[in-house]
Structure formats: structure tokens, C-alpha cells
Amino acid sequence: MTNETLSQINEQFETTVFAPMRRYLAAVTDHAEAIASLQIEASKAYTEVAFSNARAALDIRDVEGFKSYVGKQPEVAKQFGERVKNDAEKMTAANQAFVENAQKVTQDSVQQVQKAAEEGVEKVQKAAK
Numbered sequence: 001m002t003n004e005t006l007s008q009i010n011e012q013f014e015t016t017v018f019a020p021m022r023r024y025l026a027a028v029t030d031h032a033e034a035i036a037s038l039q040i041e042a043s044k045a046y047t048e049v050a051f052s053n054a055r056a057a058l059d060i061r062d063v064e065g066f067k068s069y070v071g072k073q074p075e076v077a078k079q080f081g082e083r084v085k086n087d088a089e090k091m092t093a094a095n096q097a098f099v100e101n102a103q104k105v106t107q108d109s110v111q112q113v114q115k116a117a118e119e120g121v122e123k124v125q126k127a128a129k
Contacts, residue, residue, distance in 0.1 A: 016116050020109035027105060031098040038094060042087045049080055 053076055060066050 012116050016109070016113045020105055020112065023105045023108075024102065027098060027101045031094065031101075034094045035091070038087065038090055042083075045083055045087075046080075049076070049083070 056069055056072070060069050
């Protein structure tokens with residue numbers, strides 16, 4: 001094999017295998033980072049709600065304090081539920097963005113492979129003439 005042939009093979013592998021693989025792995029890494037960030041943010045928020053509620057319970061000193069604490073629980077539950085809903089929406093959006101990105105990388109890769117195959121066929125046809 002000549003250096004030119006090896007260079008062509010390396011270029012084809014780069015464009016059809018390695019570059020798409022790097023783009024896909026970059027998308028996976030970005031997605032994992034986004035999901036981890038969402039989880040850390042959510043965990044912090046849930047922890048703050050739990051400790052705030054626990055501290056409020058510790059401040060109960062009498063029946064009136066207990067009534068006030070119990071009366072606030074529906075609002076705490078509502079806020080917590082809204083936070084969970086918002087976090088689920090963020091997670092869904094991040095997952096959808098990843099799917100779209102992965103599909104684009106795959107489509108681009110398929111197009112590059114098709115183009116390389118067509119170029120290979122043309123070279124073979126020219127060589128055969």
C-alpha cells in the first residue's frame with residue numbers, strides 16, 4: 001500500500017467512524033453533565049425544604065404553634081409538588097435535547113458513510129475503465 005492509499009483510508013476512518021463517535025460521546029458527556037447538574041440542584045432544593053420544615057416542627061411550643069405548623073403543610077406540599085413537576089419538566093427537556101442531538105449525529109454519520117461509499121464506487125469504476 002502506498003502512503004496515499006493509507007492516507008485515504010485514515011481520512012475515511014476519521015470522517016466516517018472517529019469524528020461521528022467523538023460527536024456522539026461529546027453529546028453523551030454533555031447530557032450526563034446536564035442531568036447531574038439537575039439532580040444536584042433538585043437534591044439541594046428538596047433538602048432545604050425538608051430541613052426548613054423540620055426546623056418549623058422543632059419550633060412548635062404549644063397547641064397554637066402546632067395548629068399553625070399543620071395549617072402550613074398543604075402549602076409546603078404544594079410548593080414541593082410544583083418543584084418536583086418543574087424538575088421533571090427540566091429532565092424531560094434535557095432528555096429530548098439529547099435524543100435530538102444523537103439523531104442528528106447518527107444522520108450525519110450515515111450521510112458521510114453513504115458519501116464515502118459513493119466516492120469509493122466512483123473510484124473503482126474509473127479504475128476499471
